[in-house]
Amino acid sequence: MKNALEAIAAKYKDKPGSAIPVLQEMQKAEGYISRESLRYISERTGIPAAELWGIATFYSMFHLETRGRHVIRVCKGTACHVSGADNLASAIRTHLGLTGEAITTDDELFTLEEVACLGCCSLAPVMMIDDTVYGKLTPHKAISIIDKYITAENT
Ligand code: FES
Structure with missing residues (x-):
């Protein structure tokens, strides 16, 4: 480097x-x-x-900490908030083993960010992984999507 x-x-x-x-x-x-x-x-x-x-x-475009290979953005905008975004984010944090202020997993596979409206409120609650949007999520659905990324990394 x-x-x-x-x-x-x-x-x-x-x-x-x-x-x-x-x-x-x-x-x-x-x-x-x-x-x-x-x-x-x-x-x-x-x-x-x-x-x-x-x-x-x-500038928020600059990152001062190491970033994961995949960036998960959980929307915390109003529509997503009232549709359970808090539960979604905390389930993902727990699943990824993120504690305290940490936003990147120890293996640097994922960074989890909470963001404002992603512009697809009709799909609330929403998360993006890299450039892909996933909507109408439950904590269970979100975790199984994340697990697919983990599986893909390990194959
Ligand atoms: S509030 Fe979540 S996409 Fe708009």
């Missing part, structure tokens, strides 16, 4: 105003922006670490 960071650093060295593209490329290369990589890039490009960090923490 160092090679990817070296290439990014070389591309943006001494180029003012390039913090956002630098961060985008870092995230593309590593899946998220680690503090270690941020320091490395800062030292080699001359972009202050505080500037990179400030932007990375301000």
Whole structure:
């Protein structure tokens, strides 16, 4: 991964105003922006670490923690909320063994996020896994869908 960071650093060295593209490329290369990589890039490009960090923490498109191979988004919008989204999210958390503030499984297979309306309220409650929408869910249905991803990973 160092090679990817070296290439990014070389591309943006001494180029003012390039913090956002630098961060985008870092995230593309590593899946998220680690503090270690941020320091490395800062030292080699001359972009202050505080500037990179400030932007990375301000924009929700940047992820500061490791991400799972699959991202599960459980909708917590109004229609989904009244249709049982809370139960859905907590059943998924339990099934994935997520505790406390953790949103990514230890094996880095899944990241679970709770998001606002996904735009398909008639299917409430809804979750997305990567780019696929699943609607009219019960906790049981959601878990069996997730289990299919686990099975696919293990075959
Ligand atoms: S509220 Fe969940 S899709 Fe709109």
